[in-house]
Amino acid sequence: MKRTIFGGIVGMMGICLLLGTVVWSADTVNFGVCEIRSGAFKDNGDRTIWGIEAAVNEANSKGGLLGKKIELVIEDNQGKGEIGVQKAKKLVMQDNCVVVIQGSSSGVGGAIGQAMPRLKRIYLDTNAEAMDITGKNFNPYVFRTCLNAGMHVKALAHYFGKKTQYRKVFLINQDYSWGYDVAKYYEAAIKQFAPNTQVVGKEFHQVFNKDFAPYVSKITASGADYVISGNWGTDLTQLVVQSRKLGMKIPIGATFLDDDGVMNIAREAAEGCIQANMYILGIDSDKARAFEDTFHKYSGGKWPSFVIMEAYIGTKMFIEAVRKAGSFDTDKIIKAFEGMTWDGPIGPITMRPEDHQAQMPAVIAEYASKTKYYDFPYLKPIMTIPASEISVSLEESGWKPYKE
């Protein structure tokens, strides 16, 4: 038995030893991607990777970054914070990545963000929107290039408060931090844009809820004029589809309806829904068309929707920050990134230096039965909102300065 012990443990150590070799080339620079590549959220992870790949292909086709070809090292965080941290360590310590990119999960993002001061590399959050990542748990190694929850719902509040006469809102969200953030920040934002708005109901349901009928009954009974929901994935599709089947016709303001996967399932049921994001396909301007066409070219025929677009923009912004820094040194990139303005498809995107939360305009879109992008109903933009209108102050976001 003791021989088993000895053989087993020494064997394991030997394998570790063999695998400990670090190999990287002087002509390339590694970008680490720590995304969900297995399980229920794999689709989200894949889409994020498509966006990152398109930005990297584009940069490489134009001579790379500071004379080096960018290579992606992709790891599966399995949607778990502890695995995410383990993989982030691998990407930094073993693969010498200059950045770790993750966007599909706020939970994983929060955990990776906390680990970065030890690793002394940048965590680029391209699409995880939980407030705490750049708010309460801020540290200088984390940069977020997408909207946060507060900004996202503020765009919706701006639309419903200023562009409609609806004054009774029902908030239905998932029972975790994201859902609570959506409810809390929407209530605050709608008071700013339409103080006479009444919140007639507020519900938090479990993630992956199957039956929305009881919630639809409550919404109908409340007399709400419209619904606001930060639901995503099947929780959004089911809410939209089931509510329409049960006869609820009032508008649903959503944050993740621009996911073409969701729209492919919801289809006509999404009629009457309103969506907000930092960019939504179909903006009628030369700059926006150039943005979409460039992505289309470097992504092998895809369109920059939902998290694909966010990951694409985030990676392009990071590449720009490295160019500005003229170095792959983390401290220099941080300095260059802070306060940097990048020319986005609908206007400038500025990285706020204090909390590293990008400030940007937003797009509001409504249901469209036909678009040039997909062979199922999607969305069409109806208005843009300036960055100043949706900005959430440091105090409002719960920001705290970083202490080592």
Place this chain on the structure above:
Amino acid sequence: MRGSRFGWIRIALVILVLLVLPKLISEYRLNLVITMMIYSIFALSYNLLFGQGGLLSFGHAAYFGFGAYATVILVKQLAMPLPLGILLGGLAGAFLGLAFGVFVVRMRGVPFALLTLAFNQLIYVTAEKWRAVTGGEDGIAFIRPNLNLGGWEIDLWGTLNWYYFVLLVTLICVGCLWYLTLTPLGRLNLCMRENEDRARFIGYNTYASRLIIYILSGFFAGVAGGLAAAFQEFVTTTFINLDKATDVLMMTFIGGGGTFFGPVIGSCALILINDLLSTWMERWAIVQGLLFILLVLYAPNGLSGLYRSIRERWAKQKTGATQP
């Protein structure tokens, strides 16, 4: 006598390898070894019930997670020194072991497994819903504090010092668990696995004995949870969920519950396989599942059992070949 001396030499050699390991492998691999050591404690604590006690539990993550939350809350909120926080995390696991053990050790087989599962889910749902204390699904983040030994401060920020700290705790825990197997209680645990009625007939209080084993198992799982939380610098509901409960079962099964160090081998193997496969391929979970099925079919006693049977077969062949 001679065999025993060789045994000690082998153990000393393993410790020596572990001591010089930071010089031999990369920092990332050292992080993996830290993970392996922490999960080795967790798997060994589980093996007190599964391998040595013959009790299949689906709820061991509850003690791991409870210990993790207790450590983080005590260290973060009460600024408690980390070693004390981890020790109290272990005691929290032991306390939970007592609270649940009173009910579950009366059961055997399927009812035991289902009850442990139910208690695990109870703790999981509590952690998920009691956001004010546990932070819900977002968990609690904290900074691992330095170690203060009477004015002499040891920096636990770096991987190296943290590795030696975890190594020390692991050696203490493994030593205690090994010693337990040599005590009358440890022997009785094996005896109860083989024939509990007989143990009772010869005068042992099997209920009390099983309860003590259950509490000790909870203690070491709590220590492992505290270490894991300090390593990750955060704790969340994934520390208590069913994935974690099945992970420890798989670690023990893969290594082999029939030997003391089988779970250690299992935890090292599973962590390594998981890490390598998920790097090499997208559908790694399928391969991991297939490997597990093959192991169940062809090596039901785990890797240590497989090694032992190969060695025995080889020895038999050798003996047969030398016979006239």
